[in-house]
Structure formats: C-alpha cells, structure tokens
C-alpha cells in the first residue's frame with residue numbers, strides 16, 4: 001500500500017502497490033444451498049468445502065498470495081535429502097532479515113511448538129506468555145505443563161483503544177517470576193497476539209520482558225508467526241521506531257530473544273516453520289527432535305520449493321508496501337463497521353477483522369457458543385467463511401466443565417495480497433445485514449465433540465429453526481440476489 005493522496009479526500013482508500021497476475025474463479029451459492037452446506041458441515045466452518053465458499057476468511061495461514069519472485073525462486077529448489085543449497089539460502093535469508101545465525105526447520109508452526117515443548121517442558125512446569133495460541137497450549141499441556149497468561153488488562157477489553165493490547169502486564173510478570181521461577185520452562189512472547197484480535201505488542205514491552213528473562217535466567221521465546229503485522233504497527237504506532245527501518249527493528253527485536261520461531265504459513269508468504277537462535281547450545285538441545293518428528297536437518301518436513309519461497313518471502317516482510325496491505329484493509333473495514341455501530345475489536349489490528357459476538361447476542365447463553373453461531377450466520381448470509389475464536393476454540397477443563405473464553409470473537413481473516421477492496425466492501429455489507437438481523441440468530445449445541453482441539457472437527461446443530469428464519473429474511477430483503 002502506498003501513501004498516495006487522493007485528489008478527492010473523501011474517496012481516500014488503501015492503494016495496492018502490486019497487481020494480480022494469477023486468479024482463481026470464485027462461486028457464490030444461493031442462500032438455500034449455503035444453509036444446506038453449513039448443516040452438512042456440522043455448523044463448523046472448518047468442515048466446509050472451499051468450492052462452496054465465496055470469501056474464505058478462515059485464516060491467513062498458508063493462503064497468502066506469493067509474489068513473482070517467490071514463484072521464480074521455487075524453480076531453483078535444490079531437491080536433495082541432505083545438504084541442499086536451498087537450506088543454505090534459507091539460512092542466509094534468516095541471517096540477513098532477522099540477524100539470527102542458526103535455525104532448525106520444521107513443517108509448520110505447531111511442529112516448532114512441539115519441539116520446544118518436548119525439549120523444555122516437564123510435568124508441573126509453567127510457561128508464562130502474554131496470551132496462548134491453541135496449538136501452543138495443546139503441546140504444552142500435553143506434556144503436563146501449564147500455560148499462564150499475563151497479558152495486560154487492556155488486551156481483554158474489546159473496546160480499549162490502546163495501540164498495543166498484546167503487551168505483558170509487567171508488574172504481574174515480575175511477581176509471577178518471583179513466585180514460580182523454578183517451574184518456568186521458558187517464557188513465550190506472541191507477536192500480533194492472535195486470539196485477542198491480532199493485537200500487536202510494543203517493542204518497548206518486548207524488550208523489557210526479554211531483559212527480565214535475562215536477569216532471571218529464563219529462556220525467552222518469541223513466536224514471530226504474526227511478526228509481519230506487528231512490525232508494521234511498531235513502525236506506525238511507536239514513536240521511537242518511526243524513523244528506523246523495518247530491518248533495524250527486526251534485528252533489534254530478534255537479538256533480544258533467546259529463541260525466535262515462526263509459522264512460515266504466515267510469516268514469509270509461504271508454508272513451513274523455523275526455529276531460530278544465535279545460541280548454539282539451545283539449538284543443540286532441540287536438534288535431535290527434528291529428524292525424529294520432522295525430517296532431515298536440511299528440510300525438516302518442508303517441501304524444498306517452499307523453503308525457497310520462504311527465503312524470498314522473508315525479505316518481502318521488510319517491505320512496508322507489502323506489509324501494510326493487510327492492516328490497511330482491516331482498518332478500512334473496521335472503520336466502516338464501527339461507524340455503523342457493529343461491535344468490532346478496536347483499534348484495528350493485524351490478521352483480520354474480529355467481530356465481538358458477545359455484543360451481537362448479549363442474551364445468548366455462553367454454552368450456546370455465540371461466536372460459533374455468528375460464524376454459521378455469516379456463511380449463510382454471504383458465503384463468508386470466518387473462524388470461531390471463542391469458547392468452542394477453548395479446551396474443556398480436566399474435569400469436563402466448559403472453559404468460557406474471555407472474548408467471544410468471530411475472526412474474518414484477511415490473507416495477505418489476496419482480496420480486492422470491493423470484496424472487502426461486500427463482506428462489510430453482509431456483516432451489517434447480519435448485525436441488523438441479529439435478533440434472528442440463535443445458538444448452537446454440540447452433536448460430536450472431540451476432546452482435543454474440538455474446534456477443528458467438532459460438529460454442532462442449531463438449537464432451533466433460527467437458520468431457516470434468517471434465510472427467509474434474506475429472501476425478503478434481497479429478492480433473488482445471491
């Protein structure tokens with residue numbers, strides 16, 4: 001995106017500094033078909049088929065558009081089991097872009113988390129973090145350790161306008177360390193904090209937390225999966241970094257951490273995962289798990305062509321014209337929805353637009369899953385696939401009781417360099433329609449509930465005939481329009 005000023009200021013919109021050269025045909029089914037598909041998918045958007053979706057806003061993971069340079073690089077992949085030149089090129093890119101000298105490859109972000117947990121966590125341990133991510137927590141708890149969230153209060157207030165809602169609560173962190181130091185496996189800093197609405201964490205806060213770790217002999221681990229958006233926010237929201245280059249910011253940040261890992265399905269516009277560190281001893285501890293779980297040390301389960309794409313994509317994460325696109329599209333949509341009165345997480349963060357389902361349906365019981373109900377309603381209303389980020393995404397307590405999410409959100413992810421602004425406008429329009437008809441939307445209940453990561457493949461049904469009523473209202477408002 002550029003800072004080009006429009007002649008007519010009232011028409012100012014984010015302006016792309018790239019063009020589309022490969023396209024994929026999309027289909028929008030009639031609403032009656034969408035209702036049918038939603039129910040066949042157990043009211044779980046993960047179980048929908050891509051061919052039945054118009055706007056796939058499930059995730060930004062592995063669905064970002066590649067650049068011409070990434071595609072070109074894939075042709076030179078050195079496809080050997082061991083010692084491939086591709087691995088050396090990726091290593092060099094990590095060194096150049098992040099300033100980190102060593103890395104271990106893994107097939108995706110959660111594979112890095114598996115290796116980190118296997119290496120450092122044992123029963124009774126704790127892993128403090130600003131906020132958990134689903135797969136991170138599952139790996140840590142699987143090994144009998146516990147996750148403790150220390151995000152500042154503002155992070156849990158959907159309407160707080162603080163620019164860095166992913167920040168740690170430093171006094172709580174210090175106290176926690178004082179009381180639990182011996183049990184801490186490592187501390188995890190999540191950039192672009194996913195489950196609280198893609199909200200960034202400030203450079204000042206991250207550097208302070210890393211220093212606290214150093215002072216206490218605790219390993220600091222940064223999850224950089226969403227660092228691209230966070231980098232944009234540091235540069236645009238944090239005065240001290242306004243005049244620093246994205247590369248300078250990246251280097252300063254990574255130098256402060258003991259370990260930096262990322263899902264390259266997000267960072268780097270490709271697919272894969274990397275655990276990076278300047279500390280050879282730490283890498284050595286984790287190393288043996290790579291051939292055990294992932295693949296040989298020079299590919300770690302990644303397709304070699306993807307490694308080439310990551311190497312080029314990492315350089316692109318330093319380019320403000322690329323990395324501003326997601327945040328600016330998100331901001332555009334949030335401004336429009338907010339002006340209409342739709343409850344959204346503010347200020348605009350990275351990753352996507354987050355609708356506050358608890359405010360859509362203040363009277364819906366928590367155990368009828370407001371965010372899940374909103375996800376089903378959005379697909380029915382517009383062929384738009386979002387992701388429930390509320391109670392369904394939580395794990396039940398060990399005794400089987402529901403653990404209610406602190407935020408009931410529907411995430412409409414904005415994959416990078418993928419959608420056009422008119423498509424974003426369409427989504428905003430259909431969100432407004434659902435908001436105006438929210439009184440028609442009812443809850444969901446489980447009919448099949450897996451015990452781990454239930455949001456991926458659990459099946460639910462509507463508690464009554466609210467979905468048919470929503471379809472009837474759509475027909476009355478839109479006639480025979482799709």
Ligand code: F0G
Pocket residue numbers: 058059060061108109110111133135136190194223225226263264265272273
């Ligand atoms: N960390 C964060 C912050 C993530 O957002 C994700 C994935 C992972 C780790 C795991 O990476 O998918 O490559 O195994 N987030 C995806 C999402 C799934 O849709 O938000 P992965």
